[in-house]
Amino acid sequence: MGTKDRYERLREQATTSERDSSPHTLLAVVSLAISLLLLAPLVWIFLRAGEIEFARAVELLTSDTTVSVTLNTLALVTGVTVASILIGVPLAILTAQTDLPFKRFWTITSALPLVVPSYIGAFAFVSAFGPRGVLADLLSPLGIEQIPTIYGLHGAILVLTLFTYPYVFLTTRASLLSFDGTVVEAARTLNHTRWEAFRRVTLPQIAPGIAAGALLVALYALSDFGTPAIMQYDVFTRMIYNEFGARRLDYASVLSMLLLVMALGILAVESRLSAGRDGAYVSSGSRRPGLIRLGYWKAPALLFCGAIASLCLVLPIGILLQWLLRSGTGYSGGGFAFEASYAWNSVGLAAAAAAICVVAALPIAYLAARGTSGISSLPERATYVGYAVPGVVLGLALVYLGLRYVPFLYQSVILLVFAYVIRFLPQAVGTTESSILQVDPQYIEAARSLGYHPLSAFRKVVLPLVAPGIAAGAALVFLTTMKELPATLMLRPTGFETFVTYIWLVQGAGYYGQAAVPALVLVGLSGLSMLVILRREDTS
Amino acid sequence: MSDSNDLTGRNATQSRRRFLALGGATAATALAGCSGILGGGDGGEGGSDGGTDTGAGQISLSDFRGSGPLVEQRDAPGGTSIEELPDLSGELTLYLGGGEGGLYLDLINLLEQLYPDFTANHRLEASSDLANTIIEENEAGASPADVFMSIDAGSLGAVANAGATASLPEEALSTVPEAYQDSEGRWVGIAGRARAIPYNTNQISESDIPSTVQEFPETAALENSMGWAPSYGAFQSFVTAMRLIRGDDETMSWLQAMQDHGITTYDDEFRVSNACADGELTAGFANHYYTLRVQSARDDSPIGLAFTEGDAGALVNVSGLEIIDGTDNADLASNFVRHVLSAEAQEFFATRTFAYPMIPGVAPVGDLPRIDDLNPPDINLTELADVAGTVDLLRDAGVL
Numbered sequence: 001m002g003t004k005d006r007y008e009r010l011r012e013q014a015t016t017s018e019r020d021s022s023p024h025t026l027l028a029v030v031s032l033a034i035s036l037l038l039l040a041p042l043v044w045i046f047l048r049a050g051e052i053e054f055a056r057a058v059e060l061l062t063s064d065t066t067v068s069v070t071l072n073t074l075a076l077v078t079g080v081t082v083a084s085i086l087i088g089v090p091l092a093i094l095t096a097q098t099d100l101p102f103k104r105f106w107t108i109t110s111a112l113p114l115v116v117p118s119y120i121g122a123f124a125f126v127s128a129f130g131p132r133g134v135l136a137d138l139l140s141p142l143g144i145e146q147i148p149t150i151y152g153l154h155g156a157i158l159v160l161t162l163f164t165y166p167y168v169f170l171t172t173r174a175s176l177l178s179f180d181g182t183v184v185e186a187a188r189t190l191n192h193t194r195w196e197a198f199r200r201v202t203l204p205q206i207a208p209g210i211a212a213g214a215l216l217v218a219l220y221a222l223s224d225f226g227t228p229a230i231m232q233y234d235v236f237t238r239m240i241y242n243e244f245g246a247r248r249l250d251y252a253s254v255l256s257m258l259l260l261v262m263a264l265g266i267l268a269v270e271s272r273l274s275a276g277r278d279g280a281y282v283s284s285g286s287r288r289p290g291l292i293r294l295g296y297w298k299a300p301a302l303l304f305c306g307a308i309a310s311l312c313l314v315l316p317i318g319i320l321l322q323w324l325l326r327s328g329t330g331y332s333g334g335g336f337a338f339e340a341s342y343a344w345n346s347v348g349l350a351a352a353a354a355a356i357c358v359v360a361a362l363p364i365a366y367l368a369a370r371g372t373s374g375i376s377s378l379p380e381r382a383t384y385v386g387y388a389v390p391g392v393v394l395g396l397a398l399v400y401l402g403l404r405y406v407p408f409l410y411q412s413v414i415l416l417v418f419a420y421v422i423r424f425l426p427q428a429v430g431t432t433e434s435s436i437l438q439v440d441p442q443y444i445e446a447a448r449s450l451g452y453h454p455l456s457a458f459r460k461v462v463l464p465l466v467a468p469g470i471a472a473g474a475a476l477v478f479l480t481t482m483k484e485l486p487a488t489l490m491l492r493p494t495g496f497e498t499f500v501t502y503i504w505l506v507q508g509a510g511y512y513g514q515a516a517v518p519a520l521v522l523v524g525l526s527g528l529s530m531l532v533i534l535r536r537e538d539t540s
Numbered sequence: 541m542s543d544s545n546d547l548t549g550r551n552a553t554q555s556r557r558r559f560l561a562l563g564g565a566t567a568a569t570a571l572a573g574c575s576g577i578l579g580g581g582d583g584g585e586g587g588s589d590g591g592t593d594t595g596a597g598q599i600s601l602s603d604f605r606g607s608g609p610l611v612e613q614r615d616a617p618g619g620t621s622i623e624e625l626p627d628l629s630g631e632l633t634l635y636l637g638g639g640e641g642g643l644y645l646d647l648i649n650l651l652e653q654l655y656p657d658f659t660a661n662h663r664l665e666a667s668s669d670l671a672n673t674i675i676e677e678n679e680a681g682a683s684p685a686d687v688f689m690s691i692d693a694g695s696l697g698a699v700a701n702a703g704a705t706a707s708l709p710e711e712a713l714s715t716v717p718e719a720y721q722d723s724e725g726r727w728v729g730i731a732g733r734a735r736a737i738p739y740n741t742n743q744i745s746e747s748d749i750p751s752t753v754q755e756f757p758e759t760a761a762l763e764n765s766m767g768w769a770p771s772y773g774a775f776q777s778f779v780t781a782m783r784l785i786r787g788d789d790e791t792m793s794w795l796q797a798m799q800d801h802g803i804t805t806y807d808d809e810f811r812v813s814n815a816c817a818d819g820e821l822t823a824g825f826a827n828h829y830y831t832l833r834v835q836s837a838r839d840d841s842p843i844g845l846a847f848t849e850g851d852a853g854a855l856v857n858v859s860g861l862e863i864i865d866g867t868d869n870a871d872l873a874s875n876f877v878r879h880v881l882s883a884e885a886q887e888f889f890a891t892r893t894f895a896y897p898m899i900p901g902v903a904p905v906g907d908l909p910r911i912d913d914l915n916p917p918d919i920n921l922t923e924l925a926d927v928a929g930t931v932d933l934l935r936d937a938g939v940l
Contacts, residue, residue: 245665247672336642337649403680410677411684494633494684495661505664509642 024367028376031364035382038422041397042389045260048253048400060254065239070258072153073222073235079157080164080221081214087161087308088168089210094301096176098292106305107173113312114166115526117483117500119226120519122159123507124316126150126230127323134319156231162312164220168213175209176202194292208273215270222263223390225486230507236262240392241486249400256393263388271384317523323516336506336514339497343521346498349413349488350481353420354428354474360421361428361473366458368429369436383429386422394419395490416491420481427480428473435469436462475528482525599654604647604884606891608836610906614891618901619715619883622654628879629657630872633684635674637667638691638773640859643893650888651879660876667773668927671695674864678704682866686873689880691859692773693729694780697922699862700726706863709874712881716898717911720858722922729858730880731889732896732911735778736828737846737853738816744823749846753782753825753853757797764802765822767812770939773927774809774827774857780930782852784919788933795937805939810834817843825853829894832906836894845908849915856916857924859895 052060060066094100095107113121128134129150149155183205187197225237236259243252294301361383368380398419402410409415439462447457485500492501499518506514605611628651636644648660663670667690675698677683683704690696699705705726713725720729737749744761756762769775782791806812809826810833816824817834819842831845848854861880863873879885886897896904896911904910934940 245669245672247669247676336645403677407681493661494635494663495659506642511642 024371024376027363027367028371028379031367031379034360034364035379038386038425039382041394041401041422042260042385044397044401045253045256045393048249049257052250052254056250057254060251061258066255066258069234069236069239069255072233073259073262075153076156076160076228076233076235077218077221079153080160081218083157083161084165084168084217085210085214088165088213089172091165091305091308092169092172092176093292094305096173098294098301100294100298100301100305106309109309109313110169110305111166112527112530113163114170115530116163116312116316116523117226117485117526118160118163118220118224119230119485120320120503120523121163121312121316122156122227122230123503123512123515123519124319125155125159127319127512128315129155134322151232153233156228156233156235159227159231160221160224162308164217167216167220168210171209171213171216172206175206179205211273212270215266215273219263219266219270219388222259222266223388223392225390225392226504237390237392237486240390240396241490244392244396244399244490252396256396259390260388260393263390264385267384267388271381317520320516320520320523323513324520326513336502336509336511338502338514338518342497342499342502342518345496346482346500349417349420349498350478352413352417353424353481354478356417356421357425357428357477358432358470358474360425361432362470364425365429365432366436369433370441380429380433383425386424387426389423391419391423391484391486391488392490394422395487398487399490411491411493413493413496416488416493419487419491420477420484423484423487424477424480427476428470431469431473431476432466435466438469439465479526479528483522599650601884601887603650604888604892606888609839610832610836610894611891614905615903617883617887617890617897619886619899620711620878620881622879622882622884625878625882626875627657628655628872628875630659630869632658632660632869632872632876633686634660634662634876635670635685635688635864636662636664637670637689637695638859640691640893644689644691644859646892647880647885647888651876651885667692667695668698671698674699674704675702678702678865683864685864686867686869687861687863687876689730689859689861691733692777692924693727693858693860693921694777694924694927696727696860696862697722698925699864700724700922701925704865706865706867706870706873708861708863709878712874712877715881715900717900719916720856720898720921721860723920727860727862728877728881729860729898730885731859731893731898733774733857733859734828734847734896734911734914734916735774735853735855735857736826736831737823737848738813738826738831738834739823739844739846740816740819740821741842741844742819746844746846749823751849752851753848754794754851757794757801762801762823766798766802767804767806767815767821767824768798769806769809769812769826770934771807772809775825776927776930776934777857777924778825778852778855779934780924780926781855781917781919783926783930783933784923785852785917788929792933792937795934795939799937799939813843817841828908832894832908835906847909847914851917854914854916855919856896856911856914857921858898859889 049057091106091110095103095110100106130136150158179202184197184201187201188194192200223237225241228235228238229241236255240252240255240259243249243255364379364383367376371377398415399410402412402415406415443461443465444457447461448454452460483500485504488498488500489504492498497505499522503515503518503522506512601616605614634648636648638644645662645664648662652658652660663685665673670688670690674683674685674688677685679702688696688699700722708725708728713721713728716728720732721727739746739749743765748759748761750756750759756766770779779791779795782794786794804815804821806815806824809824810830812821812824812826813830813834815821816831817838823846828845828847831843834841834843861877863870863877867873881899883899883901886899886902889895890897890902890905894905894908896908931940
C-alpha cells in the first residue's frame, strides 16, 4: 500500500472539494451501525467478567494458574517474535539487496510458509518429531530410543515461527524495496563499510517495516489456538478453550479479557507505528542501492534459504504425502470418513463471509478514505479491533450471547458467519480503502459536473476503478475463513463439519492418514491467497 | 503396528463381502480392515460414500459384526433384532462424548445406511465437556441435542442430576441389568468397559497378580515394571472410584506408593497394553478391551488379562445413552435408543469395540469372563462425576 504521500495529497483535495455531505452522513450512520454490531460481542466479555464478585475476580486473576499461563503466553509471543525477526530480516535482505542466485525463487519460498495453517504445521511436526514419529522410527534401529520431546514451549515456538515469520519477511522486504538507495550510496562515499552503512542508514530506514511485521507475528502468536493446543502448551487460548469446554465461565471470561487487552495493546502499538510511518516504511526514493555481492557468503546464504524452505514447506508437505501413502493406524477410524459435504460447507461459509465483508467494507472504507471529519475514520478503526480478537474469545462470546439472547441463532451458520465477518472484515476494509485512495477525486468531480447523482457517480466511476481491490479483499476473506479453526469449532452447528473441523477431529483421534487429503487441499487453497498478496505487492 | 491391507474406500462393501465369504480373516484385517462399510483409513474424497449406495435390507449381521480370531464361531446374538424394530426416520441431533476414537461413528453410519431416511447429526467432543454443554443449554432454555451418547457414566449422571433428561423407553431399560442403568431410569448403559490388569504372560503368571490394587505396591514381581496412563479418562474414573471407596488420603497414599514402587507413565492405555505385550512392562492398568485389541492385532502375543476383585480396580464403567429434556424428536430418540440396544448393535459393541455387551443375549468375545462373573465394587456409577477432584489429587500426587 505504498501510497502514503499520494494519500495525504488526495485527502487534502477531498476535503477542499467537499460539497455535498449528505451521502457522507448516510455512510457514517451505516458504518457506525456496522461497527457497533461488530463490537457488541466483545463488550459482552467485559460485562460477563464484570459480573464476577470482586474477591473472586482477584482470586482468579492472581491464581497460580493465571500467572503461569500469562508467563507462558509472554514467553511464546516473545520467542516467536524474536525468532521471526532473526529469520525474516536476513531472508528479506538476501532476496532484496544481494546477488543471491535464483532470487525470485527464494522470494516465493520465503513467503509461502504463510499459506500453511499453523495447526497443520504443528500436526506435521508432531508426526515427524513426536514420540513414535517418523524421526523416532528412523533412529530406533540405531539404538536411539529417546529423542527430546517436541511438545511444550520450544515446539510451539518452532512451529509458530516457521509459519509466521513471512509477515516480517514481507514487510521488511517492502521497505527495503522502497527506500531511497541514494542515501546508502552517500554513506558509502563517506567511507562507511557495508555493515556500518547498513547499521547507520539502512536499519533505521527499515526498522518500522520490521516492527510492523513483528507486531503482526506477535498478534498471531498471541491469538493462535491450534499450535499450542497440539503442542500441549498452556497459553491463554488453550486454557480459554478448555475452560469453555468445562463450562467454567467466570474463569474463561477473565482469561479472555486478559488476552483481549494484550491483543488490543499490540494492535494499538501497531497502528501508532503505521500512522507515524512518514517516509520511513515507504518513501518516495526510486533508486535502489547497489546489490551487495555475497562472495564467500553465497554458499551459507543459499544453505540458509534452503534450510528454511525445507523445514517450512518440504517437511510438512512431505509428511502429509507420507500419510497419504501409508496405511491406517492401529485400529480403524472408519467413522471418520471424509465426506464431500465438508468441502462444500467450507466453501459455502467462506463465500458467505467474503460477500458480506465486501458489502460491509465498502461504506466504511469509502468513509475512511474520503471522510472529512475525525469521526469518519472511527468505523474503520473499530473494525480493526477484529484483527485483535482471538477466535477463542469470539467463539466464547458468541456461544453465550446466542444462548442467552438469540437462542434461535445458537449453533446456526448465521452466527458462525457473523464471527468470520468480525474477524476478517479489516482485510476487506484495508484492500478496499487503499484502492479507493487510488481514485483521483477529480474523476468524481468530472462525473458530478456532468450532472450525475453522487451515488451513480460512485457506481459509474469509482466502482470500476476499485473493483480489483474489492476482489482482492474478498479473496483474502474467503481464504482466511477457510482456515479459521477455533471459532469454527465452537460455533458450528451439530453435524456440520468443514475441512478444518474434520482435520481437528481426526488428529485428535490420531488417524493422521485421514487428515492428509483435506490438509493438502487446505494448503493448496491457502496458496491461492499468497497469489493475491503477491499480485498486490508492487514488486518489479 | 500390523501391516494392514486396509479395506477402504470405494469398494469397501464388495470387498468386505468377498472377504467375509472367504472366511478365515487374518488378525491384521480384523483391526485395520473392519472400518465399516464406509471404509476410511485414507480419508480420500471418494472414500466417502463407498461408491455403492447400500439401501435398506442390504445390511446384514455381518456388517455389524467384527472379524478375526476373537470373533470366529460365535453364536448368533440373542435379543431384539433390528428387524423387529420400527424403522428409523428423520434427523436426530446426537451429542457424542468420546466416541471411542470413531468406532461409535461406525455404528451410527451403519444405521444411516440401513435407513436412508435417517440422519444422525453428531457433535463429537470430550464427554465431560458435552455434559457441561448440555447442562448449560438446558439452563438457557433448551438443548439442541436429542440424545447424549457418552463413553462414561459420570457425564451421563451429571446431566441427569441437572434435570436435563427425558424418560427412556421401558423396552430399552428392561433389557439391561440394573447395575448398568440409572436407578431412576434416566440413563442406560449400552456397552461395558471393565478396569483390568494387562500382563505379560512370559514374565508373570495370573496367579501371582494380587486380587486387589492395594497389594500392588507390596508385590516384588511388579517393582519398576508397571505402567499407567493417568491422563486418560477411564483411569481417572478408576481413581475416582478409589476415592469414593477409601477416601482421598488413602488414595493419595496408594498413588505415592505406586510411584515409589516404580511405574511408567504412558499417553494412553492402548500403549500400556502394547508395552505389556512387548515385554517392556510386566503389567499395567488399562481398560479390558485394549488387551483384546492387542491380541487381535498380533498373533500369539504374550499378553493376558487379569481382574481384581471388589475394589476400584474392578470398576465396570459403561458407555450409555440418555434422551435430552425438551427434545422435539422424542419418538425418534426412543427408537434410536432401542436400536443401540438391539442384538445387532450389541454384537457390534462386543465384536468391534470388544466391550461388554449390555444385553444377556450377546456374549462378550473370546475368553472374557461374563459380565456377571466380574466382581465390581458396589458404587453408584453416577457418582463418578467428580473428575475435577480426582485431577487435583493426581496433580498433588505428582502423577499428572
